[in-house]
Amino acid sequence: MSLLLPLLALSACKVRVTVPEGGSVISASGAHDCAAGKHCVIDVYDTTFDETFTAKPAQGYRFTGWRKRHGGFCGGNTTPCRLATTGFEDNSDLMQILESDQVFYLEPVFESTEPGDLGNEHGSVCFNRALLAEGGGFETRYRSPGGNQGYQYTNYDQVVSGRGMLNGNGGRRALIVQETEGDPGSLAESEMIFTVNGDRHRVRYYGLRTQVSRPQRINAVHSYSPYKLVRWDLAAGGEFVQNYAARVERDGFISEKDVVLTTRYLGTETIAVPAGQFSTCRVEERYVETDASGVATETLQTLWYGVGSGILLKERSEFTDTEFVSGTVNGQEL
Structure with missing residues (x-):
């Protein structure tokens, strides 16, 4: 399938090819090949650029499609992705885009096909009761693709302090500061209400109040009725289904x-992120959300939590690819 760069999709003269472990990206000309684990930036200067990119999975992996994300090309397609600037000469808007300094993305998604890749340790190995107790907390730093340097960095500071109420539900209160670096970046402070059943390794989340101070001032309340449940009492391969109403x-x-x-709790897995190698619990969450007009949307995300720490170390979906860079849990460096 051929895909020319349309005006609504192309707003850059740079294409950043991001390749995860599990395969590579091959260009038809051979000039823009990109190997596993690499980030390859292609400068597009003129109207002669015409290249087709093919995702090549490694042994033990399969290609599931180009990632859907803001600023991403060929999102959702499983066929080779053609990007071309030919024909731009007679369109001043397209020429302005070609001369810009923005960055857009091309990223394949590879999944393992090897049986037995994941360990069968119980999900409770990633339940950290101390993290959810009074005074428990963490300071973490993550990166995701984006920004002029290729990554956008976000810092979190969370501490459990006292009790609170939200829509009639009482529980422990976590105070959270979230800051995304940049100019102007973003800064938000939240109060999250939850309860913990430590013996059953379960957490009920009732929602959170958030105040955003930049880039613009926003006040919001996100609530779940009756609650959103997180369970760490699952054996590898186990799953559960819950229904709740989400209100904003x-x-x-x-x-x-x-x-x-x-x-679904898939099992334990050792992964590499910028902070190093970690043993993790791999969790898959599939959401089906139906709005007031009856329109349903489905999203899938995969999350990796640290064994022992309970900290999110990696998150991947069609919209994001977030990795743990550094941090402390209850004052101890990970």
Whole structure:
């Protein structure tokens, strides 16, 4: 399938090819090949660029499609991706885009096909009761593709302090500061309400209040009815399904969705992130959200939590690819 760069999709003269472990990207000319684990930037200067990219999975992996994300090309397609600037000469808008300094992305998604890749340790190995107790907390730093340097960095500071109420539900209170670096970047402070059943390795989340101070001031309340449940009492391969209503109140506007969430614990896995190698619990979450008009959307995300620490170390979906860079849990460096 051929895909020419349309005006609404192309807003850059650089293409960043990001290749995860499990395969490579091959260009038809051979001039823009990109190996596993690499980030390859292609400068597009003129109207002669015409290249087709093919994702090549390594042994033991399969190609599931080009990642859907903001600024991404060929998202959702499983065929070779053709990018071309030929024909731009007679369009001043396209020529302005070609002369810009923005960056867009091309990223394949590879999945393992090897049986027995994951360990069968119980999910409770990633439940950290101390992290959710009074005074428990973490300071973490993550990166995701984006920004002028190729990555966008976000810092979190969370501590459990006292108790709170949200929509009639009482529980422990976690105070969270989230800051995304950049100019202007973003800064938000939240209060999350939850309860813990430590003996059953379960957490109920009732929602959170958030105040955003930049890039613009926003006040919002996200609530779950009756609650959103996280379970660490699953054996490898186990799953559960829950139903809840998600409500967002933002500066006087209200939106509601009915959510069906299927959570599957796949097992333990050793992964590499910028902070190093970690033993993790791999969790898959599949959301089906139906809005007030009856329109349903489905999203899938995979999350890796640290064995022992319970900290999110990696998150991947069609919209994001986030990795743990550094941090401490209850004052101890990971």
